[in-house]
Amino acid sequence: MTSINWFRYASPVSFFPVTRRLARGFGVAAAVFAAVGLWLGLIVAPTDAQQGEAYRIIFIHVPAAWMSMFIYAVMAGWAAVSLALNARLSAMMAQALAPTGALFTAIALVTGSLWGRPAWGTYWAWDARMTSELILLFLYLGYMALRQAIDDPRRADRASAVLALVGVVNLPIIYFSVVWWNTLHQGASVSLTAAPTMAAIMLAAMLVMAFAAWFYTIAVVLTRVRAIILEREKRAAWVSEFAEAAR
Amino acid sequence: MSALEPTSPGAWPGVAWALRRDLKLALRSKAELGVQLLFYLIVVTLFPLGVGVEPTMLRALGPGVLWVAALLASLLALPRLFASDFSDGSLEQIALSPYPLPALISGQILAHWLTTGAPLAVLSPLLGLQFGLEGHEAGALVAGLLLGTPTLSLLGAVGAALTLGLARGGALLALLILPLYVPILIFGAAAVGATHAGMAAAGEFSVLAAALLASVVGAPIACATAVRIALD
Amino acid sequence: MNLAEFFAMGGNAVYVWSAYGITAILIAVEIVALRARLKNAREAARDMDGDA
Numbered sequence: 001m002t003s004i005n006w007f008r009y010a011s012p013v014s015f016f017p018v019t020r021r022l023a024r025g026f027g028v029a030a031a032v033f034a035a036v037g038l039w040l041g042l043i044v045a046p047t048d049a050q051q052g053e054a055y056r057i058i059f060i061h062v063p064a065a066w067m068s069m070f071i072y073a074v075m076a077g078w079a080a081v082s083l084a085l086n087a088r089l090s091a092m093m094a095q096a097l098a099p100t101g102a103l104f105t106a107i108a109l110v111t112g113s114l115w116g117r118p119a120w121g122t123y124w125a126w127d128a129r130m131t132s133e134l135i136l137l138f139l140y141l142g143y144m145a146l147r148q149a150i151d152d153p154r155r156a157d158r159a160s161a162v163l164a165l166v167g168v169v170n171l172p173i174i175y176f177s178v179v180w181w182n183t184l185h186q187g188a189s190v191s192l193t194a195a196p197t198m199a200a201i202m203l204a205a206m207l208v209m210a211f212a213a214w215f216y217t218i219a220v221v222l223t224r225v226r227a228i229i230l231e232r233e234k235r236a237a238w239v240s241e242f243a244e245a246a247r
Numbered sequence: 248m249s250a251l252e253p254t255s256p257g258a259w260p261g262v263a264w265a266l267r268r269d270l271k272l273a274l275r276s277k278a279e280l281g282v283q284l285l286f287y288l289i290v291v292t293l294f295p296l297g298v299g300v301e302p303t304m305l306r307a308l309g310p311g312v313l314w315v316a317a318l319l320a321s322l323l324a325l326p327r328l329f330a331s332d333f334s335d336g337s338l339e340q341i342a343l344s345p346y347p348l349p350a351l352i353s354g355q356i357l358a359h360w361l362t363t364g365a366p367l368a369v370l371s372p373l374l375g376l377q378f379g380l381e382g383h384e385a386g387a388l389v390a391g392l393l394l395g396t397p398t399l400s401l402l403g404a405v406g407a408a409l410t411l412g413l414a415r416g417g418a419l420l421a422l423l424i425l426p427l428y429v430p431i432l433i434f435g436a437a438a439v440g441a442t443h444a445g446m447a448a449a450g451e452f453s454v455l456a457a458a459l460l461a462s463v464v465g466a467p468i469a470c471a472t473a474v475r476i477a478l479d
Numbered sequence: 480m481n482l483a484e485f486f487a488m489g490g491n492a493v494y495v496w497s498a499y500g501i502t503a504i505l506i507a508v509e510i511v512a513l514r515a516r517l518k519n520a521r522e523a524a525r526d527m528d529g530d531a
Binding site (some may be wrong): 042043047052053054056057060061064099100103106107110111114115117118216220223224226227228230231234235 | 485488489491495497498499501502505506509510513516517520521523524527
Binding site (some may be wrong): 135138139141145162167169170173174180181184 | 410413415419422423425426427429430433434437458465472473477479
């Protein structure tokens with residue numbers, strides 16, 4: 001009863017074998033980039049004049065924040081495709097992206113808070129970026145909660161897709177209103193994410209870590225979509241074949 | 248009949264039809280409407296009980312508290328929007344009717360706002376007294392709520408449609424919708440704050456008006472999509 | 480920087496290493512949970528074949 005559409009790799013059948021090789025490759029790349037990035041950030045990069053050693057947290061905080069926003073945009077993109085084409089696999093990609101997006105948002109919040117304490121004296125200063133990041137976490141959790149609450153997978157696909165699109169449209173509005181709110185209530189106070197004037201090596205380390213996070217995301221999401229395909233398509237004949245053969 | 252005449256009724260008659268219907272239904276259970284206003288009153292009263300009655304602090308807190316309470320009261324009323332129609336099958340009939348669904352939904356949301364957000368906005372200066380809000384500040388509060396609560400109803404309707412028929416839908420609805428309410432809250436409360444500081448709140452009101460316009464255009468369509476998803 | 484200085488992180492060791500440590504733990508949790516999920520999904524799919 002699986003309907004096969006002949007868009008290459010757009011059907012779970014043809015996509016499935018590809019995911020394993022890709023996931024492995026990106027996983028290895030992520031590990032390599034992370035190793036290089038950590039070496040650059042923790043060992044090569046010099047001590048910062050103003051913030052001492054605590055600034056080294058940015059090598060996780062900033063890439064995590066970037067990924068949290070990037071993943072939401074990609075998730076919304078897949079959601080839009082799934083609504084437009086009524087395609088199951090696109091919806092599964094959105095479903096697979098959400099947990100990793102939420103994870104990076106949580107990492108950004110925790111590391112940002114831990115950076116704030118030594119750098120500016122407080123664990124949580126209600127600055128614009130951290131507050132927006134917190135709201136983004138709520139958006140991710142809301143998406144996942146809605147999916148979870150709906151039993152019928154196709155209704156869950158479509159409803160969460162609408163939610164993701166409503167979220168992505170509102171996200172810039174929320175961000176700018178929080179920035180405005182912040183200037184209103186704190187005046188020209190220090191922005192918690194005003195990075196120290198970057199030595200080139202610091203920027204390089206951040207970029208390498210950003211790539212590591214991106215490759216990690218691809219590896220994890222491809223693996224998760226494998227699991228989702230198996231979970232949702234298990235009544236299809238082809239699946240048990242792959243389940244037997246695949247490790 | 249000329250071949251050029253439209254064979255299905257247009258959008259505005261649809262809005263009017265749904266508005267009349269939902270207002271009639273809502274006014275049958277006046278007690279329910281009263282409960283929502285009471286909720287607003289009680290929530291607002293809780294804050295001074297929690298933080299104390301020092302006048303300067305209450306004046307600083309007032310706008311924010313009144314707006315947050317309005318958000319929560321709005322959330323409380325939302326499940327009512329589609330839930331009873333959904334459970335007795337009339338929502339399906341509505342979706343099948345010849346009127347365009349976004350138009351019908353607009354009418355329903357308008358009726359909903361007239362019975363929840365609008366009375367709340369009108370009532371707010373009385374509650375503002377509890378926080379020492381002066382005349383012009385109370386005016387900014389009412390104007391802001393009149394501009395903002397329709398947006399809350401519109402956005403909330405999308406959430407209500409997405410969570411139709413789900414267990415614990417109310418809590419889930421809150422999680423989904425409250426982040427979207429944040430800009431309205433920020434600018435609504437800031438409008439009162441600006442007025443308190445002696446400045447005109449034109450900028451804040453413009454933002455609220457823009458948000459309302461955008462929601463009026465976008466929300467009914469998103470809502471209609473969500474309703475069809477829930478009905479399939 | 481020698482090893483002692485590296486671990487001390489200029490007095491901010493607890494913040495820096497907590498940040499890196501929590502991140503490492505969260506990533507590890509995601510990977511472990513995902514592997515378990517994939518394993519369960521594979522087994523459930525295999526079981527279905529027996530019913531087919």
